[in-house]
Amino acid sequence: MKRIEQTSLLAAICLGLALCSTACKEQSEAPKPPPAQPLNPTEAGDAPEPPPPSDAKPPPKEAPVPAAAEPGDPETGRADYQIFCASCHGPTGDGDGAVAQGLEPKPARHSDGAYMNSLSHDDLFQVIKFGGLSVGKSPLMAPWGGALSDQQIENVIAFMRTLADPPYQP
Numbered sequence: 001m002k003r004i005e006q007t008s009l010l011a012a013i014c015l016g017l018a019l020c021s022t023a024c025k026e027q028s029e030a031p032k033p034p035p036a037q038p039l040n041p042t043e044a045g046d047a048p049e050p051p052p053p054s055d056a057k058p059p060p061k062e063a064p065v066p067a068a069a070e071p072g073d074p075e076t077g078r079a080d081y082q083i084f085c086a087s088c089h090g091p092t093g094d095g096d097g098a099v100a101q102g103l104e105p106k107p108a109r110h111s112d113g114a115y116m117n118s119l120s121h122d123d124l125f126q127v128i129k130f131g132g133l134s135v136g137k138s139p140l141m142a143p144w145g146g147a148l149s150d151q152q153i154e155n156v157i158a159f160m161r162t163l164a165d166p167p168y169q170p
């Protein structure tokens, strides 16, 4: 009896295995989740290629700023003066610009040599670049350092010197 039992048990196991393997095979052949695709989005070809790093060059160095600006050029300064200063100080520095009437204190008369010639280059540079407040004067005289480069200020100063009467003696 034992033998028969063993045999039938074996048979049962075999049958079971066979069935199972078929079933399992079917199961294993059941639709698998599709492979994630595209595996890599860049392989789809629509992602822009980053430029090769070898192309990256250091930004061009700016020309070294000279410690002291070039001497001002009055003719170049005339243009900036008309744009930035004439509305208050007047086209010829008479303090009669279109905006001047409403201002108190009045814009300085750059044609007034008696006063203007007493101001040194550094006095002028200071008040033009950093504004009236920086020298204890009216904030109506704005700081121009944001709008004008040091060289432009030098040019404007050179032009202002040509306006003075009596003439400015360096």
Ligand code: HEC
Binding pocket: 081, 084, 085, 086, 087, 088, 089, 099, 103, 104, 105, 106, 107, 108, 119, 124, 127, 128, 132, 135, 136, 137, 138, 139, 140, 141, 142, 144, 156
């Ligand atoms: C919005 C009007 C206005 C504009 C624009 C203006 N200024 Fe003035 N500026 C004044 C006023 C007002 C004063 C007088 C300040 C005071 O006496 O307190 C003055 C004074 C000055 C003085 C005399 C400072 C001193 O020590 O007495 C200089 C120099 C000057 N301005 C240069 C310039 C230059 C250069 C520009 C153009 C880049 C300019 N200003 C543009 C209003 C202006």
